[in-house]
Amino acid sequence: MSVPLSQMWTVATYVLKQRLRRNPRYPLVLMLEPLFRCNLACAGCGKIQYPGHILRKHLSVEQCLAAVEECGAPMVSIPGGEPLMYPEIGPLVAELVARRKYVYLCTNAILLKEKLEEGLFTPSKYLSFSVHMDGLREEHDEAVCREGVYDQAVEGIRAALRRGFRVTTNTTLFDGASAIRMQMFFDEMMDLGVEGMMLSPGYSYSKAPDQEHFLRRQKTHELFSKMLSNPKKRWKFNQSPLFLQFLMGKWDFECTPWGNPTYNMFGWQRPCYLLQEGYAATFKELMETTRWEGYGHRSGNEKCKDCMVHCGYEPTAVNTTFASWKGFKATVEATLTGRL
Amino acid sequence: MAQDERPLEGWDPGPIEGAALAEAVERAFDYRGDVTLVRRAGGELVGYLFNRDADAAPPFVQLFAASGGDPVTIPYADIRSIRFTGRDTAAGNSYAAWLRSREAAKAAGSARGA
Ligand code: SF4
Ligand code: SF4
Numbered sequence: 001m002s003v004p005l006s007q008m009w010t011v012a013t014y015v016l017k018q019r020l021r022r023n024p025r026y027p028l029v030l031m032l033e034p035l036f037r038c039n040l041a042c043a044g045c046g047k048i049q050y051p052g053h054i055l056r057k058h059l060s061v062e063q064c065l066a067a068v069e070e071c072g073a074p075m076v077s078i079p080g081g082e083p084l085m086y087p088e089i090g091p092l093v094a095e096l097v098a099r100r101k102y103v104y105l106c107t108n109a110i111l112l113k114e115k116l117e118e119g120l121f122t123p124s125k126y127l128s129f130s131v132h133m134d135g136l137r138e139e140h141d142e143a144v145c146r147e148g149v150y151d152q153a154v155e156g157i158r159a160a161l162r163r164g165f166r167v168t169t170n171t172t173l174f175d176g177a178s179a180i181r182m183q184m185f186f187d188e189m190m191d192l193g194v195e196g197m198m199l200s201p202g203y204s205y206s207k208a209p210d211q212e213h214f215l216r217r218q219k220t221h222e223l224f225s226k227m228l229s230n231p232k233k234r235w236k237f238n239q240s241p242l243f244l245q246f247l248m249g250k251w252d253f254e255c256t257p258w259g260n261p262t263y264n265m266f267g268w269q270r271p272c273y274l275l276q277e278g279y280a281a282t283f284k285e286l287m288e289t290t291r292w293e294g295y296g297h298r299s300g301n302e303k304c305k306d307c308m309v310h311c312g313y314e315p316t317a318v319n320t321t322f323a324s325w326k327g328f329k330a331t332v333e334a335t336l337t338g339r340l
Numbered sequence: 341m342a343q344d345e346r347p348l349e350g351w352d353p354g355p356i357e358g359a360a361l362a363e364a365v366e367r368a369f370d371y372r373g374d375v376t377l378v379r380r381a382g383g384e385l386v387g388y389l390f391n392r393d394a395d396a397a398p399p400f401v402q403l404f405a406a407s408g409g410d411p412v413t414i415p416y417a418d419i420r421s422i423r424f425t426g427r428d429t430a431a432g433n434s435y436a437a438w439l440r441s442r443e444a445a446k447a448a449g450s451a452r453g454a
Binding site: 046049050051053054057207209265266267278279 | 369372373374388390391392393402404406408426427429430
């Protein structure tokens with residue numbers, strides 16, 4: 001696993017503190033969406049379908065920072081839309097780094113090289129570019145519905161690495177993904193020199209243009225088992241090994257929807273990053289008034305039935321590491337040996 | 341009045357209240373296009389309805405007006421009707437267009453190779 005020690009330490013002490021306080025619900029990663037505008041229109045994306053006047057809007061840096069303070073999570077993920085199209089992205093990231101938040105800037109990297117050349121960012125252990133890469137060239141360009149994006153992303157990754165930035169990749173897998181091709185992709189990303197990779201099955205957004213290619217649970221287990229049962233030592237994953245084992249069918253986790261709370265121009269999104277069932281005006285209101293029992297795999301909610309997405313289940317995996325010896329031992333073993 | 345599975349774009353339920361209003365609000369909340377909200381006191385507001393709370397006292401909706409500005413909160417009791425006047429941006433045309441262009445490119449490629 002490739003998460004830097006200082007980040008592991010920050011997360012570990014944060015989780016232990018929450019457990020000592022007997023806090024039953026706490027956030028781990030704030031999903032901060034400053035805008036919904038994007039320069040792509042990917043088939044599986046349900047995040048960008050809004051009228052023009054909504055797409056032209058964005059949060060102010062002050063609104064973003066207030067949400068970060070309110071939430072208190074040690075990590076902030078900035079997805080979107082495309083965050084490099086957010087006019088205040090440089091100042092926002094600088095403020096978050098100054099607050100010692102571990103920032104994952106999730107980008108399709110089309111603009112990455114240009115923004116780096118403008119000097120918008122400074123390398124820091126707190127900042128990682130998390131580049132959207134859905135497989136090798138052919139698979140990626142197909143997933144993002146545009147030729148040439150894979151090559152642009154690779155160019156962006158190289159430019160960031162050359163300047164000393166942390167770079168990770170985030171990959172969403174859909175039905176029809178080939179385990180062998182994905183293994184070739186892992187090799188290719190490691191050859192590029194990225195720090196680590198993040199994987200997740202896709203979610204069947206009701207607003208996504210492509211409704212047919214989402215992985216159901218059994219297929220997810222099969223695909224991830226094939227891909228990861230004999231991992232190469234050189235493959236580094238920037239995520240909880242227990243989450244990857246969960247995707248392989250080795251753990252039976254329940255969703256932790258409050259683990260990755262989402263804030264955007266509409267407010268605090270109920271109940272999670274994927275579903276939009278309403279908005280709370282404050283983080284406190286979100287935590288206290290959301291009917292959490294109506295969500296997750298075992299809730300009987302149709303929308304949650306096949307979901308195994310990182311934003312709901314990775315917080316469960318992290319919590320399991322600290323909640324039981326079994327979880328702790330499995331995490332240490334996987335971290336030291338690289339086996340899943 | 342029931343809209344079933346028909347596309348919502350262009351739907352005008354006319355004056356509504358009670359359960360019919362609550363249903364129209366739910367549909368507007370799920371709709372990824374602008375709506376026109378007709379007020380009981382007269383006047384209309386065109387915008388994106390991004391939130392509602394039917395359990396609040398009193399129940400309300402929240403919109404970003406298409407003309408800009410901060411979000412506006414309006415009680416259910418002030419709403420006479422909701423017309424689905426904006427384009428449904430989640431209608432899926434971009435993906436269909438991509439599939440068509442890719443198939444066309446493949447066909448052109450194989451024709452060149454033949
Ligand atoms: S998945 Fe990301 S890159 Fe693709 S359209 Fe959605 S926001 Fe843009
Ligand atoms: S199971 Fe998935 S869709 Fe349901 S609440 Fe959890 S993360 Fe959201």
